[in-house]
Amino acid sequence: MNIQPAPAHYRATADLLHDKTILVTGAGDGIGKAAALTFAAHGATVILLGRTESKLDAVYDEIESAGHPKPAVVVMDLASVTEEQCLHLAQGLADEFGRLDGLLHNASVLGERRPVESATYAAWQEVMQVNVNAQFLLTRHLLPLLQASPSASVVFTSSGVGRAGRAFWGAYAVSKFATEGFMQVLSSELENTSNIRVNCINPGATNTSMRNAAYPAEPPTNNPSPNEIMGVYLYLMGDDSAGVTGVSFDAQ
Numbered sequence: 001m002n003i004q005p006a007p008a009h010y011r012a013t014a015d016l017l018h019d020k021t022i023l024v025t026g027a028g029d030g031i032g033k034a035a036a037l038t039f040a041a042h043g044a045t046v047i048l049l050g051r052t053e054s055k056l057d058a059v060y061d062e063i064e065s066a067g068h069p070k071p072a073v074v075v076m077d078l079a080s081v082t083e084e085q086c087l088h089l090a091q092g093l094a095d096e097f098g099r100l101d102g103l104l105h106n107a108s109v110l111g112e113r114r115p116v117e118s119a120t121y122a123a124w125q126e127v128m129q130v131n132v133n134a135q136f137l138l139t140r141h142l143l144p145l146l147q148a149s150p151s152a153s154v155v156f157t158s159s160g161v162g163r164a165g166r167a168f169w170g171a172y173a174v175s176k177f178a179t180e181g182f183m184q185v186l187s188s189e190l191e192n193t194s195n196i197r198v199n200c201i202n203p204g205a206t207n208t209s210m211r212n213a214a215y216p217a218e219p220p221t222n223n224p225s226p227n228e229i230m231g232v233y234l235y236l237m238g239d240d241s242a243g244v245t246g247v248s249f250d251a252q
């Protein structure tokens with residue numbers, strides 16, 4: 001596994017993502033929301049995908065009122081997404097934008113935190129569906145649009161427990177190992193045949209609802225906010241990372 005720290009002292013130019021169209025999953029909250037707002041502030045047209053329309057609309061309004069490029073909202077529940085819905089999404093994006101320059105797989109669910117011996121199959125399946133299967137479906141059907149870009153970036157979201165398993169992290173940890181594996185497979189397939197680079201980011205402990213659910217006794221202020229870890233997200237989405245592929249970055 002090729003693990004690297006976030007590039008030190010990286011400073012994105014204000015127009016780094018000018019003219020780029022980037023889809024962010026889980027864009028209504030937490031790290032995905034910060035990424036969507038940050039990409040838009042650097043000139044990208046952002047497609048905000050998530051399951052809670054009111055949260056996506058709030059991000060849309062924030063981007064629009066800041067005067068950034070007009071985003072788009074896609075309400076999609078990744079726990080039940082079908083191949084037909086992904087095909088429909090790809091067709092809609094092809095009609096409207098013609099290509100995709102960036103895809104940030106960020107949406108995930110934590111699932112149950114308990115020993116394998118008492119884990120439930122329903123919770124296991126939901127985690128694998130949202131964190132792994134939906135990533136496959138979206139990637140599979142958005143690849144032609146990414147191939148239409150002169151320089152595209154696919155970024156997966158990993159975790160420390162996706163590199164070393166830990167007791168009671170169950171399906172979530174296994175799904176993040178799968179995410180690291182999917183990134184490596186896809187990167188290796190595309191490395192010499194396309195303009196698409198494929199990498200992972202492990203955000204590290206970050207102050208979001210998911211972190212608070214995993215560590216309810218921890219003071220939220222112990223960890224950086226999503227806005228404070230955006231450097232490596234910008235680096236990977238912009239062309240400063242051209243040629244970088246197959247790497248799992250630590251945001252912190």
Ligand SMILES: NC(=O)c1ccc[n+]([C@@H]2O[C@H](COP(=O)([O-])OP(=O)(O)OC[C@H]3O[C@@H](n4cnc5c(N)ncnc54)[C@H](OP(=O)(O)O)[C@@H]3O)[C@@H](O)[C@H]2O)c1
Nearest residue numbers: 026029030031051052077078079107108157205206208210
């Ligand atoms: N925060 C950390 O410390 C940390 C550490 C390591 C890795 N990560 C990873 O970083 C990523 C972002 O995490 P976060 O902390 O920002 O989590 P979060 O605050 O819980 O946000 C997750 C986002 O994913 C969306 N989502 C969940 N299930 C979905 C579904 N079925 N369909 C569509 N969207 C769905 C959520 O939508 P709603 O807003 O509608 O619920 C939310 O917008 C995840 O991949 C997570 O595993 C986080």
